Amino acid sequence: MTVVLEVRGITKKYPGVVANDGVDLDLREGEIHCLLGENGAGKSTLMNIVYGMSAPDSGEIRLRGKAIAMRSPKDAIALGIGMVHQHFMLIPVFTVTENIMLGAEEVRGMVLDRRKVSARVRELSREYGLDVDPEARVEDLPVGAQQRVEIIKALYRNAQVLILDEPTAVLTPQEVDELLVVLKGLVKKGVSVLFITHKLREVLEVADRITIMRGGRVVASAKPEESDEHSLAALMVGRDVTLTVEKGEATPAATVLEVKDLSVEGRHAGMDEVRNVSFSVRAGEILGIAGVQGNGQTELIEAITGLRRPRHGQVTLLGRDITGAASRSLIEQGVSHVPEDRHRHGLVLSYSIEDNLVLCTYDQPPFGTKGLRHDDAIDAYARSCVRDFDVRTPSTKTAAGALSGGNQQKVIIARELGRMVKLLVVNQPTRGVDVGSIERIHRELVTVRDKGTAVLLVSAELDEILALSDRIAVMYRGAIVTVVPAGKVTRAELGSWMAGSRGTPEVQPLEATA
Missing domain, CATH: 3.40.50.300 (P-loop containing nucleotide triphosphate hydrolases)
Structure with a gap:
């Protein structure tokens, strides 16, 4: 040839x-x-x-x-x-x-x-x-x-x-x-x-x-x-990699996030991309949202995380109304967010890796006190994140925009999983990330769950949804059509609901699993 x-x-x-x-x-x-x-x-x-x-x-x-x-x-x-x-x-x-x-x-x-x-x-x-x-x-x-x-x-x-x-x-x-x-x-x-x-x-x-x-x-x-x-x-x-997620049974506790009758407009006025959506996520569990891209997942997550105002409905965090709250306020209340679009919402590309790693915590000890920045603490933390999450870079001073897409994602994951929070919202967490890093990210998400954090996961990867989730909600045309325990659904059934088919006898109704 x-x-x-x-x-x-x-x-x-x-x-x-x-x-x-x-x-x-x-x-x-x-x-x-x-x-x-x-x-x-x-x-x-x-x-x-x-x-x-x-x-x-x-x-x-x-x-x-x-x-x-x-x-x-x-x-x-x-x-x-x-x-x-x-x-x-x-x-x-x-x-x-x-x-x-x-x-x-x-x-x-x-x-x-x-x-x-x-x-x-x-x-x-x-x-x-x-x-x-x-x-x-x-x-x-x-x-x-x-x-x-x-x-x-x-x-x-x-x-x-x-x-x-x-x-x-x-x-x-x-x-x-x-x-x-x-x-x-x-x-x-x-x-x-x-x-x-x-x-x-x-x-x-x-x-x-x-x-x-x-x-x-x-x-x-x-x-x-x-x-x-x-x-x-x-x-x-360069080593053996575990391609399956190892996790034990979830032990869900109190409801952390509750979404009631939420509707969210899309780009075009008068057209709702999210339609009367209701669900809850409890401490110590991962709720996965599956759906073909463009069925309202992006708008739903943006409304929950303060990037978009809902048209009506309510979002509560541990019983406190956070509907329409600004992103900074949500961070202070214990919400962490790995966004779908790492360039628009995840990173300041012109900032260094270390500055991006402390975007949410630069003013808090040990990184800052009374308006003073503690460079040594930030440098040490950034070095540990780069090492632990295998971010390939010559220096923590390197601009985030100079990294490959997968390494940019690892910086975001390291930042958002590196602090104690009540609710972790992750949208496409392993998009553009290599197999070794996927193994690490999956392990970290399970660890966060086991420490009692409520995790809301959105992914276009059905295998990832099935492997990580304790319960799965399927979105179609802006609505949640069913919620089912992850162990009682097949990949084929999920794909069918994502395409608009309705449930089977094994699927529990929304009220029974919420």
Whole structure:
């Protein structure tokens, strides 16, 4: 099989860290080559070099046997290399067509030829099964559709090599399945795909070849038909990894969070995204909320955590009305929140790691007293968090925005799980996080539960919901359609309710489990 792309001896150093250390890799024509590794293993750095976003300190890139100099993404695009980044490069207020033609404008006389570009987008959408409306505004599209826009943008520029950086990190299970079908279709059309991920099940389903990186180096290659999740996880992390959650029976106590008849407006006035929702969470239990993304989970959590005002209904914390309370007030009352969108609500990207770790507690002992900041205490705490949660960074002084997405998530998890609280609200806690860190985060959530904290968990990962939850509430079209003990429901039943089917005889009604 013809080798399309080669990297040979790529080395890239940053202050205090070797991101890539003599990396060799090749991509063959018409294959999906999966690049596996932990957060900070050097995968994204390597792909940014291939795409011209960063220059290597040494090594070379060859395209169809010819050495190439990649000075910018413009050079990569001209050579037929496209990249879809983990955090999409789209302008929300622009239409699909406007985003795709940006930087590659078609003109008719002195006017942008949107009609021609729109027709080409429809053609590509049909050809590759991408199902995108060229006239839709990007901000109105679900995440999975936005990713398809990014793929079409690359194909519009005639990409024959497509790099996907953590493409499933923000997708629901249904959207993941759709993407994998799309990738197989792309390969049949002659596109070669480099697929960067840490999700083992997807790798085994879609890969033709697998390369594993650890600590900036290639440590192994594997064939999917000769591998399983456990062996790949061990190669990624360098040790045996437990892929199942170990937890005992919950011992729920008093009700901590109670939500009654809560309704929350969405982006469009007069349209409720959350409709008369009621449930409770008790001390010492994990209540998981399952649902296809876009069924009101985001708006529900934002209303509970002070990021959005409900239209009506009530939220109480240990009997105290906190409906519409500001986020700072909720923090002071013992609420911790791991948000869905780590960039908008989880981090101040320009702040250092250590400043982000004390965002909620910088004014409290031992970090601050009477308006004075205690830098030594903050530094020591940040170092312990970075060590305990394996945040890959050269320094705690590094800006959070300079970290990979998975390491940013670990900073948030370390901050929110590192203080004693009454209620922990976690939304997509392991999104974009590698298998070794997922094991740690799951263990920490169970530990927090066992210490008597009430935990409200939202996740698009059904396996995560089933493994961690003591009870599961299913949301569909803004309403909770059922609540069931986690041990009395199957993955298939959950998926059915998420798609709008109603309960089965085994399912306890909402009142019996609340």
